[in-house]
Amino acid sequence: MLLGTVPATMQITFITPGTRGDVQPAALVAAELHRRGHRVVLATADDLVPMGRALGLETVPLGVDIRAFLRSDEGSEFLRTGGTRAYLTGIAAFKQRIAPTFFPAVIAASSGADVIVGNHLTIEEVRHIAGVARIPVVALVHSPRRSNRFFPAFSVSTARLPGAVNLMTHRIAARRDRIANAEYLGDFRRALGLTRRPEDRGEFPPPDLEVQAYSSLLVPELRDWSPIRPLTGFPRATAHDHTRWGDAGVDGRLEEWLAAGEPPVFFGFGSMPVRDPAAMTALVTRVCAELGVRGLIGAGWSDFGDREDSERVRVVGSVDHAAVLPRCVVAVHHGGAGTTAEAVTAGIPSVVCAVSFDQPFWGQRLEDRGLGTWMPFAQLTGARLVEAIRPLLGPDARRRARSFRTSLAAEDGTRGAADAIEAAGAPARRGR
Template sequence: MRVVVATYGSRGDVEPMVALAVQLQALGAEVALCAPPDEEFVELLARAGVPMVPFRRTWRSWMAAPSTAEERVFDADEYVRGHIEATYEPLANAVAGADLLVASGMLHFVAQTVAERAGVPHRFVVFAPVLGEVPQRDERVGPLINAHRSALGLPPARDVRRYLFTAHPWVAADPVLDQWEAPADLDVVRTTAWILPDERPLPPGLAAFLAAGPPPVYVGFGSMRMPAEIARTAIEAARAQGRRTVVARGWAELSLIDDREDCFAVGEVNQQKLFRRVAAVVHHGGAGTTATAALAGVPQVVVPQAADQPRWAGRVAELGIGVAHDGPVPTAESLSAALESAMAPETRDRAATVATTIRRDGAEVAARVLLG
């Protein structure tokens, strides 16, 4: 069976699809994965042994675009057209002759059209509870999708939400972290989160830093655009709590603020292993980072920036495994207070308890269902 797994988005979109691709291959399927050609994604697929079909444009190149869902809809014409142009033709070429298409991320603008034209069954998966939040976008997104479909000789999509996510969407998210009820009008297939095991050792310099003192605070915001001063804010907040800091550079290219020995900067690193060695994780609230920190049993401080991140922040607070920062731009004082709460013994104990309830087999279960 030949399966095309495809996504267009950040690390939080790509890594779960790689996890699925690995499990599909283990069950004997022939798999190709369409993904943005960013260097870190190319390296990720190479490590996993999954053949890659690159899209035309890197995901990092969208960093200059608006970051929130509301801003993107406001500029829907440029945004949607740009994604269609970057993804439609490579995906259509990859799907030719395939038996199944599994898509995610920003491919919802083209995946259904590609599947229809190729006559290939299509499954669309999301990693956050967004299925009930689309109708307000219909007025702006629908005409752009239908203009593309018309140019291909296809009839218009009259129900934009069903076009974007299909009538039988998949949700891959841990049920403990994501206590969400599916819309009554959609037949949703649910699995636990798709987690790609990472056995890479930590870089020697980082390992030495960790061994040289008490557990530090990890600070990282993934692919989010962040103000340059956020590194200073975070380091000062950690120092106020008597903690060292590991700063993840991320796509915002954060850097250290001085040459004191209580801070260490890292690039792309094994978060699964690192998070088990830190006192708290300060992050933006992406689905993947939230799940990885929860699985590690480490307290979290979520500073949500956009999209589904406020919801994940809320769930972290509701579960008692961390703190949701009030607003996207912390001060040293507000972040220090959040860290103090997150590192309290009761929060640390609760995080350790919740970690034991999170399952790791979501991608394997999904692969068996898809091939069954």
């Protein structure tokens, strides 16, 4: 085989639990690699196994249910406050609870892999597995999580800070993570036959490749970040993908409602459960009435029950964002990378109501590009929402959003990520 060429076939294992926004991009990239002839194993959250299998992937459950965590006492406290302490405490306790089933599932799924791919939730686990097996390890992430001068660590600050301070926040975040997960990671090392703590600080190096699966058009500061951290664009699902998942298009009743009036404002909070759906529906109704617009609520993971729709506001379950958002005028959402990508792809501005994680980051990126605004979800009120939405209903905001959509269309995030992962696996495969 010529130097630099990609091997004919590899086994590429994805260890990517999480919410749909975490898992869908990985599944799309995995499906592209499968289409190229590689054996691909997708190990993911139990409730999202059907997503991978519908794409024709060998998909195995990890015994993880992120929805259950977000509805637990720890998860509810985190969602209420959006605080880092609540998150670190909650996720550490959750990991310890699932460890007896999660550890063997991760290790079994990785067996025989030539390349192993993790996400922000599993990068330490896959790094250790890859180190023991002496295979390349890849991180597939949806926001910048490594130290850089442009943006602070999400778990430390959402403010605009000087470059040196940004670097410091990443050191603080890394130390917090090590402390919070020390017991869990020690147990995982024991499951791999290692000592609980590394005997050598350089025992296992960082990932060979950290695919930044988001658009440099939204984060131009990091366009030339590092050869091992390429910004490959947002992996986007096709209409055919949605058909295979069984959520394609717009159903008849929703189609009738959409066609009966002006394009609505979309309100959806995805995998972030709404604590009081009745109060949220009432708030949306008041906001829409004051603005003179219609509202479409996408319930996502929240249980809005059997609520009677009004002429002004309609509630639906999960929706095909690619089909619905282009028919809306503004999207109000939690600011996850996936929903952010769907909104900019649809060519509409956003109001991000961020809980935590990378959501404030994406809200600020949209604001910086003139594509929307953001606020903390904990500070959400009807008055603030009216104030945020009103200017986005005007022609200037809509024109900027449509122009950005045109620029974004040139990117193929799925192919770009697959190309990078293939190339990362080539040297190891040649050595066999």
